[in-house]
Amino acid sequence: MANYNIDARKEMTYDAIVIGSGISGGWAAKELCEKGLKTLVLERGPIVEHVADYPTMNYDPWDMELREALTPEEKQKHYKGIRSGFIGKSVEHFFANDQENPYTEVKPFLWIRGHQMGGRSLLWGKQTYRWSDLDFEANALDGYGVDWPIRYRDIEPWYTHVEKFAGISGEALGLPQLPDSHFLPPMELNCVEKHVKSRIEDQFPGRHMIIGRVAHLTQPLNGRGQCQYRNRCSRGCPYGAYFSSNAVTLPAAQATGNLTIRPYSIAQSILYDEAKGQASGVRIIDAETGESMDYHSRIVFCNASTLSTTQILLNSKSNRFPEGMGNDSGELGHNLMDHTYRIGATARVPGFEDKYYSGRRPNGIYIPRYVNVDEASKSKDFLRGYGFQGGGYRGGNVANSQKIGAGFKEEVLRPGPWEFFITGFAECLPYHENKVTLDTTNTDKWGQPTLAIDCEFKENEKALNRQIRKDAVEMLEKAGLEDVMGFDNEHEPGYGIHEMGTARMGRDPKTSVLNGTNQVHGAKNVFVTDGACMTSSSCVNPSLTYMALTARAADHAVSELSKFNI
Amino acid sequence: MDRRSALKRTGILAGATLALPTALSLLQACQSENRPEWTPEFLTAEEALLVSSLVDTLLPRTDTPGGLDVKADMFMDKVFARTYDAQSQQYLRENLASLDEACIAGYGEAFADLGETDREAFLKEEEARGGSFNPGVWGTSVGEQEPVSFYRNLKSMVVWAYVTSEEVGKNVLSYDPVPGAYKGCIPLSDVGYRWSL
Numbered sequence: 173m174a175n176y177n178i179d180a181r182k183e184m185t186y187d188a189i190v191i192g193s194g195i196s197g198g199w200a201a202k203e204l205c206e207k208g209l210k211t212l213v214l215e216r217g218p219i220v221e222h223v224a225d226y227p228t229m230n231y232d233p234w235d236m237e238l239r240e241a242l243t244p245e246e247k248q249k250h251y252k253g254i255r256s257g258f259i260g261k262s263v264e265h266f267f268a269n270d271q272e273n274p275y276t277e278v279k280p281f282l283w284i285r286g287h288q289m290g291g292r293s294l295l296w297g298k299q300t301y302r303w304s305d306l307d308f309e310a311n312a313l314d315g316y317g318v319d320w321p322i323r324y325r326d327i328e329p330w331y332t333h334v335e336k337f338a339g340i341s342g343e344a345l346g347l348p349q350l351p352d353s354h355f356l357p358p359m360e361l362n363c364v365e366k367h368v369k370s371r372i373e374d375q376f377p378g379r380h381m382i383i384g385r386v387a388h389l390t391q392p393l394n395g396r397g398q399c400q401y402r403n404r405c406s407r408g409c410p411y412g413a414y415f416s417s418n419a420v421t422l423p424a425a426q427a428t429g430n431l432t433i434r435p436y437s438i439a440q441s442i443l444y445d446e447a448k449g450q451a452s453g454v455r456i457i458d459a460e461t462g463e464s465m466d467y468h469s470r471i472v473f474c475n476a477s478t479l480s481t482t483q484i485l486l487n488s489k490s491n492r493f494p495e496g497m498g499n500d501s502g503e504l505g506h507n508l509m510d511h512t513y514r515i516g517a518t519a520r521v522p523g524f525e526d527k528y529y530s531g532r533r534p535n536g537i538y539i540p541r542y543v544n545v546d547e548a549s550k551s552k553d554f555l556r557g558y559g560f561q562g563g564g565y566r567g568g569n570v571a572n573s574q575k576i577g578a579g580f581k582e583e584v585l586r587p588g589p590w591e592f593f594i595t596g597f598a599e600c601l602p603y604h605e606n607k608v609t610l611d612t613t614n615t616d617k618w619g620q621p622t623l624a625i626d627c628e629f630k631e632n633e634k635a636l637n638r639q640i641r642k643d644a645v646e647m648l649e650k651a652g653l654e655d656v657m658g659f660d661n662e663h664e665p666g667y668g669i670h671e672m673g674t675a676r677m678g679r680d681p682k683t684s685v686l687n688g689t690n691q692v693h694g695a696k697n698v699f700v701t702d703g704a705c706m707t708s709s710s711c712v713n714p715s716l717t718y719m720a721l722t723a724r725a726a727d728h729a730v731s732e733l734s735k736f737n738i
Numbered sequence: 739m740d741r742r743s744a745l746k747r748t749g750i751l752a753g754a755t756l757a758l759p760t761a762l763s764l765l766q767a768c769q770s771e772n773r774p775e776w777t778p779e780f781l782t783a784e785e786a787l788l789v790s791s792l793v794d795t796l797l798p799r800t801d802t803p804g805g806l807d808v809k810a811d812m813f814m815d816k817v818f819a820r821t822y823d824a825q826s827q828q829y830l831r832e833n834l835a836s837l838d839e840a841c842i843a844g845y846g847e848a849f850a851d852l853g854e855t856d857r858e859a860f861l862k863e864e865e866a867r868g869g870s871f872n873p874g875v876w877g878t879s880v881g882e883q884e885p886v887s888f889y890r891n892l893k894s895m896v897v898w899a900y901v902t903s904e905e906v907g908k909n910v911l912s913y914d915p916v917p918g919a920y921k922g923c924i925p926l927s928d929v930g931y932r933w934s935l
Contacts, residue, residue, distance in 0.1 A: 232915065232935065234904035241821040257877030362922030401917040402935075514880060518873040528929050531920035566932065571894035572870040576861050581797045581804075584897055585911065587932040593875050657873070659881035 176219060176426055180434035180467070186212040188729075189454050189469040191439040191484065194291025196702040196718040197475030198417025198425070199334065203726035204473070205430040209733075212467055213422075214437040214456060216476075217268075217288035222418045226408025228262040236261050253284055256667065258295075263406045266294050276611055278626035282666030283479060289435065290418040291477060292669070295406050298387045298414050298534065299561065300340050300716040302331050302351040306545060307710040310599075314555050317507060317602035318678040320707045321688030324351070330720035330727075337424075338415045338719065339393045342385030350540040350559075350712065357390045358383045359399075362529045364521050364564035364590050365537055371651035372539075378549065379542045379647075384535040384561065387415035387716075396420070401531035414534070436460045438618060442472055442497055442698060444490040450697045450738065451497075457618050471697045471729050471738060475722070478703035479508075479608055482674040483623050485685075485692075485700075486610045496610075498675065498685045498692035505609055507602035507676055508627045509709035511668035512558075514661040515637045516595035517644035519653035521564060524590050528566065536563030539594065539647075541711055543639070554635035555601065558711045560644065562594035592653055596640035599711040600665070601632050602673055627665045670714055672706035690725040697738040699725045776812055780819035780827065785834050787850040789814060789892075795857045796896050802910050810899035817895070833888040837864075864889040907934040 187209035190200045197213065204211045219225070233239045240260035242250070250259050252270040259267050268285035275283055286292040305324045312319040328351075335354040344352040361369065361383050369381040389398045396419065397411030405414050412419035425431040436459040443466060445452040453468035474481045482505055488497035496504050539560035543549050568588030575583055606627040614622050629637075637660055645658040665671075678684020681693040686705050692698040701722040703714060710717075732738045778786045790811040797805035805811065818830060841849045844863070845856045852860065868890035872879045900906055907913060911934035 230915070232904070232907060233902035234907060238817060238821055239898075239902050241817055243821055244823040247823075360920055360922040365922070401920045402915065514875060514878070516875070516880075518875065518880060526926050528924055528926040529920065529922050530914070530924055530929065530933075531917035532933075532935065533920040533922075567873075569871045569873070569894070571890060571897050574862075574865040574868075576796050576858060576865070577798055578800050581800065581802065584797070584901065585802065585931045587926065587929075591873065593873065593880075595875055657881055659872075661878070661880055 176221070176422075177432045178219060178435060180212060180432050180437075183432070184466070185453075185468045186210045186432070187469060187733075188212070188471045188473065189214060189467055190473040190475060191454060192291060192475040192477060192480070192702070193289045193417050193422060193433065194286065194475065194477055194702070195293040195296065195417065195715050196722045197291070197473070198293060198421035199719050199722040200473040200475055200699075200701065200726055201425040201431060201433075202421040203723050204730070205425040205428040207726070207730045208430065209471075209730065210430050211425065211432070212469065213425075213431065213433040214439050214454060214467075215289045215433060215435050216438045216459060217435065219433070219435045220289040220294070220408070220418055222412060222416075222423065223408070223410050226410065227265070228407045229404060229410050231262055231407070252282065255282055256284055256669070258284075258406075262404075263295070266406065272617055274614060274616060275622050276614060276624040278624050279628045280664035281625040281627050282664065283625065283671070284666070284669045285477065285480070289422070289433065290416050293416040294408055294418060296715060297713065298405070299538070299713040300335075300338075300342075300353065300385050300387045301538075301712040302353055303327075303710050303712060303717050304349050304351050306349045306541075307708060307712075310556060310710075311602070311708050316555070317708055318676065318680070318683050321677050321679045321684075326688075327717070327720050327724065330724040331716065333723050334716070334719040337394070338387050338420060339389045339396070340385060340387055340716070341390040343382050345380060345382060345540070347380070347540055349545045353385060353716075355385070356393070359386070359388070359390060359533055359535050361537065362564055363527050364524055364592060367524075368521075368564060368592055368648075368651045368653070369537070372647050375650045376542075376647065379539060381537050381539050384538045386535045388534060389413045399534065401533055403532035403534045405534050438620070439474075439476060439484050440464065440620065441484060441488040442474065442695075443468075444488065444492060444497065444695065446490065446492055449492070449694070451695050457620070459618070462618060470733060471699065473722075473726070473729075474698060474700045474704075475702045478671045478674060479623060479625070481700055481702050481704040482608060483610070483621075485675060487621060492694065497695055497698065500681060500694055501683050501685060503604070503676060503683060504685050505674050506604045506607045507673040508606040508608060508625070508665070509600040509602055509672045509706070510627075510665040511600060511670045511709065511711065512596070512598040512629060512633050512637050512640075513663050513667040514595055515598075515640045515644070515659065516560065516562065516593060517641070517648050517656055517658045518591060518593040519648040519656040521590035521592050521653055528587055536561055537594075551639070553639065554632050556599035556632070556636065556711065558596045558598035558636055558640050560594040560596050560640075562592065564590060564592040567591045592648060592651075594644050594647065596637070596644065597668065597670075597711055597713075598633060598636035598640060600629065600709045602676070602708055603630065606665075608674055625666075629665060670703070670709070672703045672709050672714060675700050675704040676707045677705050678707060689728040690721060696732075697729075699729055701725045778812075778815040778819075780822075781815050784838075784848070785831070786811070786815065788834055788838055788848065791850040791857070792892065793896050793899075795854075795861065796893060797900055803905055805896060805900050808900060808903035808905045810896055810903065813899045813903070814895055817899075837889060861889075868893075901934065
């Protein structure tokens, strides 16, 4: 793939504008372009051409002068993001510059951003799970938040649609709380994982341990190569084996001839035509020149990532929307959610000393939710539920060894002991008071208001976390593992990098920002299909649902355009 | 600084200065010819001696390369120089000084000047009180981490510098940059030393 059309100067009017080129923006671009719409994608960072712009993709540690270590300047550039533990030399260029893109933590909140073409689709964990009616009915059943305007049957065909193109590997299980996807062959469990799986499934009826369902190809698809098990995904995959906008959706959009992508374009606001009662385009700031300009279109898809999307909507003020576009309800910016993160247990696995594995599998095990899935599994301590990711591997920190000399070196060179960990992801309730607001006193280098994030986990999340830790320890102990250690790193929200909500879908314009097809109440030609639209958070990873909602909304948008309804 | 530590500090500096020529020549004698001159970016001559001697004692040359063969000490110096901020560099200097100070207090000489037996005896004491690192999950350690000694941290860095060196990573450990497949259960004897990547 080469030669994106980036000349957006000669044409200021398009059928559609998509703000953002990450997981959901890439899907919007592909679907709209394939349906014949001349589409402009606005990307606030640089072009990242598949393969050509993956500078570190083949680096071994010694190919980098300081290996994965960062200089003080690089650490300063990522002074917030570095808390995640994910930023090393080989990937730091795909993490946004925290100094140039400030935000205020009213309460501690980690906001990880990817400001380049492809956004965080280059960096994501690739765990892909369908949501179920357990999720879509959750708010209606316990009264937190508002009811989702859709159910599983509404999104089911769109899951299939995106899965067939994205390529999801996994194993069918037939669980109602975790519906099966359209699967490529699953990756393999290793011997220790198989052992732990059978021990846990024997002793805990209703619990399952499966290989993670992931957006990695286990066989070639549409010209993309299959996973080569290098586990260097976040540097960009030369084989296009994992799903990213760069390798998958944007090349497809480009192939139609309908795509223009404009890099270094910060969406400042969505323009509103008071006479027509619809959006008319997007005002951008050129990140390099500081110049402001307006692009026009019949529809706008806002896919800047959860909080950036809401930032743009809050900043889109007009006579009709003095408090931000679509904010009649006062809910814009509210109901921010994430998943709780890094609570679980680790252990040492006795035996299997003569067994090993080959290949670096970019995936681990998954234990689907088993609490509050029916009457029998109902908890009296908390609402909603959690699932676990984890895995078994030969590791151990050899620096803990008390040996020195030749014996120590031998220990350094030999595979360490087998270890096993599981770590939970819990659903977070939508609370009105967990919110973001525009901060007009602290502006960024382009003079734009920044975000103030005021969000915390509350009693239900803490109760879920206590149970996660307890269950994790119990499962690993009953599986016969040793030195079991429970942990809860008590991370603030944001660490899950699953931020959701702040422009929620709903049935009633008085209590929600978007309708059941992701259209902004009061500006029906504006669609929000990234994480901002989420009405609840489930406990499973959300990206696949963003993809499906985007394809569904794009289909609806084109249908409404053809009927001249928008 | 109280009188006692001041005296000790003077002692260590004097000791190190006196010992310098001997230790340097010893070190040079046991080093391979691929490192005739090394001007550290950050470490002083005395500090460099300590770090190099530690690397050599922890990971000596056997039928596989030693830490000095793969320039683990030189890489560490570069890391100290280019990735530590001023405060961390200051702590590092203080800690290196304290380590040698303890060595002199117990064994009468700086670490670099000790014979093999005394070096091992001294490090055994450090090992015993070093603490240990908690397990990590996805890039960060988990659980409530008890304090880990400076020595244990340094040891961890020596290991990192060694296993991520090209010589060890490519030619000693099992190196397979493009595995092509994942096999979840194979005999360890098919692989040998652990995977380098």
